Amino acid sequence: MKSETLNFFDKVYMVARLIPHGRVTSYGAIAKYLGAARSARMVGYAMNGSGGKDVPAHRVVNRKGLLTGKHHFDGTNLMQQLLESEGVSVIENQIQNLDKVYWDPSEEL
DNA sequence: CCGGTGACAAAGC
DNA sequence: AGCTTTGCCACCG
DSSP states (O other), rough: OOOGGGOOHHHHHHHHHTTOTOOOOOHOOOOOOOOHHGHHHHHHGGGGGGTTOOOOOGEOOOSSSBBBBGGGGSSHHHHHHHHTTTTEEOOOOOOOHHHHHBBOOHOOO
């Protein structure tokens, strides 16, 4: 197959599915793992298409551990509830113990 | 078909 | 040392 284009989105989805439960990662980490550290924006935008896929977008947050994408979820605190349900402490859209729950594909994979 | 946008991050000033 | 601007590239209108 000539998928040399390697849809950035598809790659993002793949990595996102590899995120273990109770862990979170940043858009930049995924982008960097894909070889496009400056394409963090695309990673987040890719999550727009995650709606309908098995991509745990709620495990993907920004560099500060802030649930930036929660605004795209259904309702208001759905994303936060999902993370807390997995053992991640989230207060005011801010992930607590980020260093503890942070998962870097470049290191784990 | 082409322009604008977008869930961020890092480099520049 | 902090704020500003660019980069990234696919999707939506």
